[in-house]
Amino acid sequence: MSKDLKKLTKSDLNSMFIRSNFHQGSWNYERMQALGYCFAMVPIIKRLYTGDERKEAIKRHLEFFNTQPFVTAPILGVTAAMEEQKANGAAIDDGAINGIKIGLMGPLAGVGDPIFWGTLRPVAAALGASIALTGSILGPILFFLIFNAIRLGIRWWGVTYGYSKGTTIVADMAGGRLQKLTEGASILGLFIMGALVNRWTSINVPLVVSTITKADGTVEITTVQTILNSLLPGLLPLLLTFACMKLLKNKVNAVWIIFGIFILGIVGYGLGILA
Amino acid sequence: MEINALQLILIFIIACIAGMGSVLDEFQTHRPLIACTLIGLVLGDLKTGIIIGGTLEMMALGWMNIGAAMAPDAALASIISTIVVIAGKQDVSAGIALAIPIAAAGQVLTILARTITVFFQHQADRAVETGNLKIIDFCHIGALLIQALRVSIPAVIVAMFVGTSVVQNMLASIPDVVTGGLRVGGGVVVVVGYAMVINMMEAKHLMPFFFLGFVVAAIANLNLVALGVIGTVAAIIYIQLSPKFNQTTVAAQSVSNNDADDEL
Numbered sequence: 266m267s268k269d270l271k272k273l274t275k276s277d278l279n280s281m282f283i284r285s286n287f288h289q290g291s292w293n294y295e296r297m298q299a300l301g302y303c304f305a306m307v308p309i310i311k312r313l314y315t316g317d318e319r320k321e322a323i324k325r326h327l328e329f330f331n332t333q334p335f336v337t338a339p340i341l342g343v344t345a346a347m348e349e350q351k352a353n354g355a356a357i358d359d360g361a362i363n364g365i366k367i368g369l370m371g372p373l374a375g376v377g378d379p380i381f382w383g384t385l386r387p388v389a390a391a392l393g394a395s396i397a398l399t400g401s402i403l404g405p406i407l408f409f410l411i412f413n414a415i416r417l418g419i420r421w422w423g424v425t426y427g428y429s430k431g432t433t434i435v436a437d438m439a440g441g442r443l444q445k446l447t448e449g450a451s452i453l454g455l456f457i458m459g460a461l462v463n464r465w466t467s468i469n470v471p472l473v474v475s476t477i478t479k480a481d482g483t484v485e486i487t488t489v490q491t492i493l494n495s496l497l498p499g500l501l502p503l504l505l506t507f508a509c510m511k512l513l514k515n516k517v518n519a520v521w522i523i524f525g526i527f528i529l530g531i532v533g534y535g536l537g538i539l540a
Numbered sequence: 541m542e543i544n545a546l547q548l549i550l551i552f553i554i555a556c557i558a559g560m561g562s563v564l565d566e567f568q569t570h571r572p573l574i575a576c577t578l579i580g581l582v583l584g585d586l587k588t589g590i591i592i593g594g595t596l597e598m599m600a601l602g603w604m605n606i607g608a609a610m611a612p613d614a615a616l617a618s619i620i621s622t623i624v625v626i627a628g629k630q631d632v633s634a635g636i637a638l639a640i641p642i643a644a645a646g647q648v649l650t651i652l653a654r655t656i657t658v659f660f661q662h663q664a665d666r667a668v669e670t671g672n673l674k675i676i677d678f679c680h681i682g683a684l685l686i687q688a689l690r691v692s693i694p695a696v697i698v699a700m701f702v703g704t705s706v707v708q709n710m711l712a713s714i715p716d717v718v719t720g721g722l723r724v725g726g727g728v729v730v731v732v733g734y735a736m737v738i739n740m741m742e743a744k745h746l747m748p749f750f751f752l753g754f755v756v757a758a759i760a761n762l763n764l765v766a767l768g769v770i771g772t773v774a775a776i777i778y779i780q781l782s783p784k785f786n787q788t789t790v791a792a793q794s795v796s797n798n799d800a801d802d803e804l
Contacts, residue, residue: 286564286566286567287564287566287680287681287684288564288566289563289564289565289566290560290563290564290680290681290683290684290687291657291660291661291664291679291680291682291683291684292563292654292657292683293654293655293657293658293660293661293683294608294654294655294657294658295658295661295662296661297608299661300660300661300664300676300679300680300683301680303664303676303680304676304677304680307673307676307677310673311673315671316671317671319671319673320667320668320669320670320671323667323668323671323673323676324668327661327664327665327667327668331607331608334564334565334566374607378604378606378740379740379741379743382604382606382737382740383737383740383741386568386604387601387602387733387737388768390571390573390597390601391597391598391601391764392764392765392768393573393594393597394573394593394594394595394597394598394601395594395763395764396594397573397577397590397591397593397594397597398591398594398595400587400590400591401590402577402586402590404573404590404593404594405573405574405577405590405593408568408571408573408574408597409567409568409573409574412568413567413568416566441785444785445779445785448743448746448775448778448779448782448784449775449776449778449779450775451741451743451746452746452749452771452774452775452778453768453771453772453774453775454737454741455738455741455743455746455747455749455750455753456749456750456752456753456767456770456771456774456775457753457764457767457768457771458734458737458738458750458753459749459750459751459752459753459754459755459756459757460753460754460756460757460764460767460771461598461601461730461734461753461757462731462734462754463753463754463755463757463758464757465598465730466727466728466730466731467727467728468724468727468728497758498758499754499757499758501728502728502731503754505728505731506731506734506735506738507735509731509732509734509735510735510738510739513732513735513736513739514739519603519611519612519732519736520612520640520643520644520647522732523599523612523640523729523732524640524641526725526728526729526732527637527640527721527722527725527726527729528725529725530721530722530723530724530725530726530727530728530729531717531718531720531721531722531724531725532721533721533724534717534720534721534723534724535717535721539724540724
């Protein structure tokens with residue numbers, strides 16, 4: 266064939282990157298992020314295919330897809346590279362492209378969920394919220410900037426990295442670097458959660474255990490809370506956290522647990538056990 | 541406080557942005573820190589908006605959509621409770637308590653919207669027959685707008701009625717034991733979010749770091765940035781020392797040990 270080689274332009278990749286920010290817009294219970302994936306691939310398909318080939322390409326990218334949204338970026342990059350090769354006559358069948366998508370989405374979700382939802386967002390949000398509680402606008406702004414700068418950086422890097430490396434990215438997945446990153450992020454996330462359980466909770470059990478009038482006339486009141494604090498400050502919230510983990514593991518809806526805690530609060534407050 | 545027409549329009553727009561943010565999960569415009577702040581700005585009480593945002597954010601810290609599991613809806617909860625607190629002149633703690641049933645209702649609404657979107661997915665399949673890429677764009681954006689309306693319609697309805705005397709009297713008649721109890725519950729309800737994050741990590745072998753964080757926060761008066769640095773340092777040291785990531789060197793050592801044994 267004397268046809269010119271089909272080549273994706275810089276602006277095609279830019280357009281895919283921008284569209285990928287709307288990845289989950291049409292999330293649905295049938296094919297989840299399938300339409301969103303196709304939406305991001307539109308500039309690629311438009312550049313590479315016409316006629317029946319275009320129809321087949323659309324069909325390929327409307328197949329079931331679901332992963333952590335940010336880590337879709339490298340997968341988009343890889344499939345863009347594969348589509349480019351296929352459009353130029355390489356022997357890549359539909360199954361190979363969808364195989365890569367399906368093969369990458371599971372492991373990448375396993376990396377993306379703990380890093381972004383388990384660590385980055387809770388840590389950035391806790392930092393923002395701690396400032397916001399003083400009424401400072403800096404809190405929301407800081408949260409927004411930190412999170413989105415990292416997110417957009419990862420998305421951009423992911424698209425270009427995936428596109429330039431193509432299918433060899435699969436070998437990278439097996440390497441230890443991603444596991445190290447995931448484990449490291451999990452450590453930071455858990456460490457901060459531990460700190461928050463202690464620091465960002467408040468509970469007081471004002472039940473009086475003993476009232477001692479000392480020789481000099483001062484009265485020392487010992488409540489349940491003073492005893493608990495002398496053991497370990499934050500002990501009750503810690504126990505409550507474990508109870509919540511247990512309930513959540515048993516598939517109890519978080520909303521019911523939150524309701525339960527509020528009801529406990531009202532009952533405890535009414536009886537004077539909690540304040 | 542009566543909400544004027546301009547404020548209603550702005551609430552509608554912000555609620556649309558939060559609703560889209562809620563399904564996209566990209567720019568985080570659905571998070572309390574952002575949504576409450578914007579509503580506070582529109583209602584003329586930015587500071588209260590920020591404080592509600594910060595309080596709700598701590599509670600919603602672990603609310604995340606993993607796989608096909610939907611979290612309680614932060615977008616609708618943030619917007620409506622901020623409207624009720626500022627325009628309905630309520631205590632922040634009452635707003636927080638109100639946020640919970642609204643988050644549950646929002647969760648049901650987003651599940652509904654995500655089911656309706658199956659229809660858009662099927663419409664998009666028609667692009668396969670015609671090769672028309674516009675259909676893909678149209679269906680995807682259309683589904684996104686449903687999510688925008690899912691939050692903005694209830695928000696505007698609440699905003700229209702919150703200023704009426706019926707609602708004001710109803711809010712004013714909440715007994716002290718309830719508001720006091722809600723404040724107590726609000727003090728610890730954040731742990732549900734923390735528990736969600738810990739469960740999501742599914743890393744029992746890393747739990748010592750959770751206890752380390754707990755104890756360090758208990759004994760030392762450090763701010764979050766300092767705690768973050770300690771956590772990061774702990775993570776780096778663990779990765780450097782963990783035999784899991786150093787198998788090659790361990791193998792090399794054991795080989796050299798064997799050599800030494802042979803020589804002996």
